[in-house]
Amino acid sequence: MPVARPESSDARIIAHVDMDCFYVQVEQRKQPKLRGQPTAVVQYNSWKGGGLIAVSYEARKYGVKRSMRGDDAKQVCPQIQLVQVPVARGKADLSIYRNAGSEVVSILARKGRCERASIDEVYLDLTDAVEAMLAETPPESLETIDEEALKSHVLGFNEDGNDFKEIVRQWICRNDADHRDKLLACGAIIVAELRLQVLKETEFTCSAGIAHNKMLAKLASGMNKPAQQTVVPFSSVMGLLEPLPIKKMKQLGGKLGSALQVELGVNTVGDLLRFSEEKLQERYGINTGTWLWNIARGISGEEVEGRLLPKSHGSGKTFPGPRALKTMASVEHWLNELCEELSERLHSDMDQNKRIAHTITLHARAYKCGDSDSHNKFPSKSCPLRYGTAKIQEDALNLFQIGLREYLGSYRVKTKGSQNNGWGITALSVSASKIVAIPSGTRSIMKYFHGQDQSHFSSKQPNDRCIQAAPSSPSGSESYSGLHLTEQEIDLCGDEPRIEYAMPILDQLEHKRRMWEEQDTCLMVRSADSQDPSHSSRKVQDRVTRETSPVPSSGTESCLLPKQNEPQTEFHGEESRIKHAMRSVKPQEQKRKRLKEKGTSSILRFFQSRNSCSSSKQEHFESVREIKASSCSGVQSIGESCNEMIKDQLPQETPVAEIGTNSGTYSLGQDEQRRDAWSYKMDEIDPKVVNELPPEIQEELWAWLRPHKRPNIAKRGSSIAHYFSPAKST
DNA sequence: ACGGTTGGAACA
């Protein structure tokens, strides 16, 4: 019975790069005498020596483990060097590690689409680079193979120590090798180079996995650490997975994995093979069921997202046990500290990446005397984010009070007097999300934010190269004034109808375009930056033209990638374009994925370029647009009137914005942020009008109009998304 | 009542 076979459907080359005990390495670079010594990084050493969050490999030999306390580590390994995480504002400050991670990402992003998966992990889609290499300088043509590449572990080939490198050399250079193996071999060479480059430029070592999808690459990167790489040839996939405990699989380390063990007696991935897709769907939902069925067979269509920057920033702290906060004053104090850090990071992000966050969310954990399971019920609250430390602090405190009232309300306790009725706060965190790129044409806004000094905004390619994740700067100072985003945006948006069913698409587009231009014109009048409004109008038009034109299907590179990646796509002719299309897992999958693909969808960008607010109330345009609002209804009890805000923050004579793209750079961030809104809107479009569009746009649109995902019918919620149904003949 | 902090994502 034939089943879906990855070799015919997924010829991507994916790498997962994992830094070795990253925090330790960062500290060792700072303090070279620690190199080679058993070392661990701890945070807060006051209680039992602090908690270990990273352990060097030397220390691991002694049995030191993460999640030990510092004191325990000392017992097992008396000579261990414990380094403390920096503390700022009374809390752990991870910024040095975050920034070190950015250094690494900026190097790894040079060779292909790059996704920052965590502070110390990265996925790379090397497919294009590998195919280019195979076409130009295939491994068998190389007289010497990189030493680092020869040290690769190739599952199923050189795992048994003898003649290690020679076997790898033969595997890499085999002329009659499976095409997929050749691609992997190229991937191994490229990854080896990248890892060397990382070492050279950052002094950090890392490990890597090279495989045909993210799941396998991730598995492989952890198999030989530190500072080694592991290749998963297709022929070794089953041998790898079958004996593997399911809990080792990403996404199965938690409750779902436990459920599989308890409910189905599944302990290894191989055990999963015994269950039909239907059976798995029945028990775990249609999406999760399909996903399980697939991963048991090494199939995973998950794409590498081109994203070098985090989607949110957060700052939090726990107050365990006796340290729980019992007074509003202490809560306010800590909230202020957290907000200060958050504000600083938001400022840096805006500074370096030209992005603005639009939502602030407060999370807390609380307990109530007498109630054992009371600690998870503190509701999180969010509201529009206003820039400026004091405003963030104010809003956060308000959100907390709203949450506290609700929390205590369920206990029918008077909040009056705010004196302790037995509650305590054991965790607080403030985070900022919905981070959207500021269009490159709004430099004047940036200027406003920073007074007249625009020197640090001189980058010609915002969002492209700059991947720093908000390094610290001296705190406290707010050199910019707030950008106030409130519900007035919703009101403004309320005027605009959703996409009308009856209106032909082209008319809809035209309608959008006019709205855009109105807005643009209106703003132009106020913009002191642009002397010639028509100039800007033309720019808008230029962009429309540019963005509507079809993009090469091989051009899947993220806009976030450095420009030097682009030439890679240029020597891809029609031939490889077809190949590119064919290597997609399944047409259905590809189409769905395209929804998520930021760089490829011409229609997406076409729409997005002029949908200023109907779908998302937090478009960056509105940050500009709001200044025109005569009134606003901020979130209840939070915020102030717009008039005040305008007076406060945007003096009339201040040049406000120049909307339009002056450099042709269209930031990916925007696309990314608007994706969801768009897929939602698209569902409302009458399919009939699609026929009016040019063929290439039609094709994309049809993909959009299809449901992205089947509704989940199982009791157990699926936590896994965007996986495809394999071709399976039954 | 503790590994903590941070981030991403799905789902209702």
Add this chain to the structure above:
DNA sequence: TTGTTCCAA
């Protein structure tokens, strides 16, 4: 959409 929950490191 917001808030909750889960997952991972």
